Amino acid sequence: MDNHSVYRTNVIGAGEAGVAVSVDMEKNVVHQTNSLFWNTIGNDVLGATSLPLYGAFVSEEKCQLFGDVSGKRILEIGCGSGQSLQYVGERHASELWGMDISENQIEKTRQHLSAHGLSAQLICSPMEDTCGLPEDYFDIVYSIYAIGWTTDLEGTFSRIASYLKKDALFIFSWSHPIHKCVVADKNGLTFKKNYFDESWYSVSLGEGTLTLSDRKLSTYVNALAQAGFVIEQLVEQSDEEMLQSRNNDFANKARMLPVTFVLKARKR
Template sequence: MGTHSGRTNIIGAGEVGSAISVDMNKSDIHKTNSIFWDTKGNEILGATSLPLYGAFVSEENCQLFGDVAGKRVLEIGCGSGHSLQYLGERNVAELWGMDLSQNQLDKTEQHLTSCGLSAQLVCSPMEEACGIPEQYFDFVYSIYAIGWTTDLDGTFCRIASYLRQDGIFIFSWSHPIHKCVVAENDRLEFKKSYFDESWYSVSLGDSTLTLSDRKLSTYVNALAKAGFLIEQLIEHSDEEMTRSDSDFAKKARMLPVTFVIKARKL
């Protein structure tokens, strides 16, 4: 049974109200989140996809992938398939996608087919063995999905196993400092501790999701432990994208709302 933590939680661009602290149970979390994405996930949270890494950060400006022609590419948490489309249209040799939700994979398949593309699709939690080939991919990437993992160290080790030597892993997620700060009365105020990595559930309408907000150092240290060398950490916003007067854009001018890491397998 959970307890209200009395903090405001921010998913993507929106604040979603009070959180309920929950015990860490992998199977329960997988079940909750797969139901969320099978049903209302995209309607509630929308979907971030390449060329955007998240709010105000784009591949056009960052150029993290470079030329992907002839490369084998795997997406972790492929959602509705728009990021796979973006890379598929750049002449990759093979497209692969993995997602926790079969409903999302069905959408991916429909979307790619309508674009004249195809991908090998695998339904599995990212933490678990699922038959994806090892030492095989030139790029593994994930757009706003890695944070859903229940086992960050295990996930990064598994991703390292999919990559050939010198292969590249690129991922984005909501910046942990963004989760701590809310805009109120033209001021930015801390609403939760940056160091709090406990698991919590949030109810959005009749849907529920379960997450943990990890520190940036937690991601960096897990990458190092899994044998990655970090080549780039991006936590700035594209200036021209934050010129609106919305509270969210004002916030993005003051602190990072998205981070992106590019790492190489040693």
């Protein structure tokens, strides 16, 4: 991976990161870097975002995007430590499936579900790759703060469409791209990054390093359309009740611009 001497301030997930270094995207290197991060310190550094939360200040309990999941076959892309699969499993989904790039996360999911009397079919693979998941099979595919890690957004959405039955749902959340561009300081909000810049970058967090790209909201929308999805709902607003419980710079920022977005789409 070819590092350049171009630095910028950026935001990872819901927290502020330090300096990010622009890099050339090489799929295999990105996978190795990010899988190592999540195999070792990912949860310790970034924490885990899971249902009923879609991210900062957005919840399924308020949005009700899933509807009744009882009897549904459900797949999670980026299953992390298994809390979201537990959430849908306890609501009587008929089958739970999970995919993650990290062997460590897969094992955490297995142990977590077992401790709660649940089980799932779990696959360790990059979401972009062929991995043996059944096609035309699932009623719902969802992803909580994981889709943005893909090195091939269009290809990933096409694969997800192939896993879904006709008229089935795809729901995912990610850090809102405008949130990645703006930092809160004592003078209010300041732009630190060009919204239209989708170049790849690497950032050091704790003792680890991760690599990703900040895509525009239109990039996600257009990729969904190309994969054969119809968008049913876009959530950008923060939950006011959740904001009231927080009084810090991050919450103040969320009162003025979206920090998380959620898209609900249906396979045509």
